[in-house]
Amino acid sequence: MSSHLSSGVKGLDGILGGGMPPGNYLLEIEPGVQELAFVAAYLDEGLRNGDFCVLVVYDMPHEDMIEKLANLGLDIRASLDSGSIFIVDLWSEGKYDSEHTGPILMTDKLSDPNSILRLFYDISAVDQVKMDSGKFRTIRIVTVSLSSQVMNYKFEPSYRMDKLSVSMIRQRKALSLSVFTPKMFEETVGAALEHLSDGVIVLSLKEVKGRFQRFIRVKQSPMQGFYSNEVPYEIMDNKPHLLSAFTEPISTFMNQLKAEPDGSIRLLGSRYLLADKDFVSAVMSYLTSRVKVDIKGAQEEVYNFSKEYGRAKFKEFLASTNIHLDDVDSKMLFKMFAAFFSASGIGILKVENFSDNHVSLKVANCICGGDQVISEAINPYIRGAIAGVAECLFNGQWTCTETRCLSDGGDYCEFECQLVR
Amino acid sequence: MADSVSFGIPGIDKLIGGGLLSGSSYLLEVEPGTEELAFIASYFDEGLRQSEVCALVTLDMPHEQMIEKLSSLGVGIREALGSGSMILVDLWGEGKYDPERKSSILMTENVSDPNSVLRIYYDLAMIREAKLKSGRFHGSRIAVCSLSSEIMTYKFEPTYKLAKLGLNLVRQGKTVAIQVANPQMFDETVVAAFEHLNDGILVLSMKEVKGRFQRFVRVKQSPIFGFYTDEVPYDIVGNRPYLLTPSNEKFLNQKRLEA
Numbered sequence: 001m002s003s004h005l006s007s008g009v010k011g012l013d014g015i016l017g018g019g020m021p022p023g024n025y026l027l028e029i030e031p032g033v034q035e036l037a038f039v040a041a042y043l044d045e046g047l048r049n050g051d052f053c054v055l056v057v058y059d060m061p062h063e064d065m066i067e068k069l070a071n072l073g074l075d076i077r078a079s080l081d082s083g084s085i086f087i088v089d090l091w092s093e094g095k096y097d098s099e100h101t102g103p104i105l106m107t108d109k110l111s112d113p114n115s116i117l118r119l120f121y122d123i124s125a126v127d128q129v130k131m132d133s134g135k136f137r138t139i140r141i142v143t144v145s146l147s148s149q150v151m152n153y154k155f156e157p158s159y160r161m162d163k164l165s166v167s168m169i170r171q172r173k174a175l176s177l178s179v180f181t182p183k184m185f186e187e188t189v190g191a192a193l194e195h196l197s198d199g200v201i202v203l204s205l206k207e208v209k210g211r212f213q214r215f216i217r218v219k220q221s222p223m224q225g226f227y228s229n230e231v232p233y234e235i236m237d238n239k240p241h242l243l244s245a246f247t248e249p250i251s252t253f254m255n256q257l258k259a260e261p262d263g264s265i266r267l268l269g270s271r272y273l274l275a276d277k278d279f280v281s282a283v284m285s286y287l288t289s290r291v292k293v294d295i296k297g298a299q300e301e302v303y304n305f306s307k308e309y310g311r312a313k314f315k316e317f318l319a320s321t322n323i324h325l326d327d328v329d330s331k332m333l334f335k336m337f338a339a340f341f342s343a344s345g346i347g348i349l350k351v352e353n354f355s356d357n358h359v360s361l362k363v364a365n366c367i368c369g370g371d372q373v374i375s376e377a378i379n380p381y382i383r384g385a386i387a388g389v390a391e392c393l394f395n396g397q398w399t400c401t402e403t404r405c406l407s408d409g410g411d412y413c414e415f416e417c418q419l420v421r
Numbered sequence: 422m423a424d425s426v427s428f429g430i431p432g433i434d435k436l437i438g439g440g441l442l443s444g445s446s447y448l449l450e451v452e453p454g455t456e457e458l459a460f461i462a463s464y465f466d467e468g469l470r471q472s473e474v475c476a477l478v479t480l481d482m483p484h485e486q487m488i489e490k491l492s493s494l495g496v497g498i499r500e501a502l503g504s505g506s507m508i509l510v511d512l513w514g515e516g517k518y519d520p521e522r523k524s525s526i527l528m529t530e531n532v533s534d535p536n537s538v539l540r541i542y543y544d545l546a547m548i549r550e551a552k553l554k555s556g557r558f559h560g561s562r563i564a565v566c567s568l569s570s571e572i573m574t575y576k577f578e579p580t581y582k583l584a585k586l587g588l589n590l591v592r593q594g595k596t597v598a599i600q601v602a603n604p605q606m607f608d609e610t611v612v613a614a615f616e617h618l619n620d621g622i623l624v625l626s627m628k629e630v631k632g633r634f635q636r637f638v639r640v641k642q643s644p645i646f647g648f649y650t651d652e653v654p655y656d657i658v659g660n661r662p663y664l665l666t667p668s669n670e671k672f673l674n675q676k677r678l679e680a
Contacts, residue, residue, distance in 0.1 A: 159573065167514075170486055191605035194453045195481075195569055217634070219627070220453035227454045227627070229634050 005138065005175050008045030009038060011242030012216065015231060016199065017223030022138065022173040023198030024166055026146070028182050028190070033203035033214055034235045035179050039142055040072040041239055042177055043085070046140035047076070052130040053085040054123060054141040058148035062089040062104055065144070072238045084136070086126060088119060100126055113157040117164065124168045131172070139174035146180040146193065155189050162196055198222040204230070216242065303384040310388025325393065333393050357419035359390065362412045383415065390417045397421050425645070426560060426597060429467025430460065432664035433638070436653065437621060438645030443560065445620035445644045446591050446598040455625035455636055456657050457601050461564050462494040463661055464599060469501055474552045474561035476508040476545055480570035484511035484526055494660045502526070506558070508548060510541055522548055535579040539586065546590040553594065560595040568602035568615065577611050584618055620644035626652070638664065
């Protein structure tokens with residue numbers, strides 16, 4: 001786990017399974033997703049942590065790229081001078097510098113794939129020198145964009161170039177992120193490039209109930225077992241922010257599960273099996289979880305586990321908002337309650353009615369999706385989280401039960417919270 | 422039931438009608454995020470457990486990385502390579518050709534030439550024969566990771582020829598083979614041709630169901646007569662695929678009844 005690097009985007013590391021192991025990642029984008037904010041965060045993270053960064057630019061001259069990044073709050077000029085970042089400008093033709101004395105590499109034969117190949121070998125040589133100097137932690141590459149590369153050199157030469165660069169990345173244990181617009185090409189092109197990548201991250205812009213929202217999804221992670229559902233994000237202060245409080249805890253929860261050789265599953269440290277050998281039905285994967293817990297004790301354990309999580313995560317959430325519970329009225333409390341769960345991806349939550357010792361909640365678009373198996377499975381998990389947050393907000397000991405489920409028909413799930421003492 | 426061996430994943434054997442049929446080749450159709458390597462890890466786990474000769478052809482990455490990946494998934498590949506129960510064919514990088522076949526890792530000096538790959542495949546078959554004759558092993562299993570890279574490297578027709586030859590070698594011995602391929606990378610005709618060549622087809626997919634993504638496995642074709650299945654959801658737990666099918670058995674019984 002120690003070799004994992006951060007993407008620089010809060011929350012993204014969580015849905016990737018705990019960061020980015022070295023390898024090559026594809027960032028699939030479409031217009032309006034503001035991919036440069038991700039690129040800036042990624043480079044910023046690298047420069048801050050002593051990585052040697054390589055920025056390969058196909059979409060615009062390097063001067064424009066430097067300016068764009070500066071507008072996003074990342075001024076790389078000092079880093080260029082100090083030699084901790086190199087730019088490879090493949091937009092404009094320029095004098096080829098075989099000695100690599102400057103931080104900006106160009107070629108005088110831009111249209112020839114072989115000259116690009118030569119440049120790639122040069123970068124690899126530079127990488128080697130930089131790493132040998134002992135000044136850098138690792139190599140962090142970003143390509144903006146692979147789409148332009150494919151447009152310039154056609155698919156096959158481009159595929160060969162990528163294969164070569166993947167070889168280099170693997171040899172050097174470097175981290176590489178390539179921006180790519182799949183809609184520009186036939187599906188087979190995107191699939192081939194995905195196949196070459198260790199991880200695939202998809203940014204999209206979608207209409208949800210008449211409003212457009214940006215989403216991020218981990219389609220493939222080099223971390224075994226990890227992928228994510230779509231998580232909404234916003235660009236705030238030029239930086240991407242994932243609107244999900246639960247991205248981390250659920251992937252962490254996944255790590256608590258252990259598959260036994262006979263095919264059953266156990267919660268680490270628990271004496272209960274969550275599923276037995278023949279009646280296989282117990283897995284929680286990230287947010288698509290389906291756990292059917294047929295042993296009451298185990299169910300209780302999942303509930304308690306989740307309650308702790310809910311509590312801890314909500315405290316974190318509060319800390320990030322600078323709101324003190326003592327300063328707000330009860331109406332505001334319930335608003336925060338709802339906002340937290342909506343952001344967590346559990347569903348759109350509405351507080352129906354409440355008193356000092358009782359809260360009833362309606363959850364539309366619940367993650368159970370109306371599927372009975374998933375619903376039964378995930379039930380202790382959601383109930384636990386709700387109870388945990390309720391305890392955090394209203395003090396005392398709370399329990400939560402599900403009184404109505406999407407899978408019984410109807411448009412929402414309903415949960416009741418009760419103060420025990 | 423004909424001679425069949427276990428895939429190594431609880432639940433999968435039932436789906437394909439009792440196990441992988443000896444002398445058969447299976448196409449494993451994947452897409453990004455389906456974690457096919459977890460299937461391959463289970464496949465070899467089982468092979469090593471059952472004392473089979475295991476061979477892995479790697480075209481997606483150098484053998485060092487493949488060894489690292491499988492080790493991190495809990496497969497005792499280093500020990501197996503050392504003891505000779507596992508053979509790795511590295512067709513990603515070029516390497517010294519070892520005509521004596523002393524090493525457990527086979528490479529060729531001319532990786533871009535299909536003929537040199539052909540030679541390696543024959544070598545692999547010879548090694549398998551020798552190992553099986555030694556009496557230490559009960560069978561053999563092969564995996565190709567991945568056929569997609571093979572097609573990208575050698576183009577469709579040469580790869581088809583290579584696969585055809587490989588298939589012959591599989592059918593001759595007590596061998597099962599799995600070829601991993603991503604069908605989205607190719608025209609439908611290419612995929613259809615390779616599906617045609619293989620005895621069984623397993624499809625892994627990732628689908629949006631009611632706004633959520635879920636992984637699924639489906640048996641499109643099984644050499645065991647009469648078997649195919651609908652999509653069965655799975656997850657990766659503890660680095661291994663885990664079929665989420667409480668009613669596997671019930672489902673198949675129903676299929677049999679319908680038939």
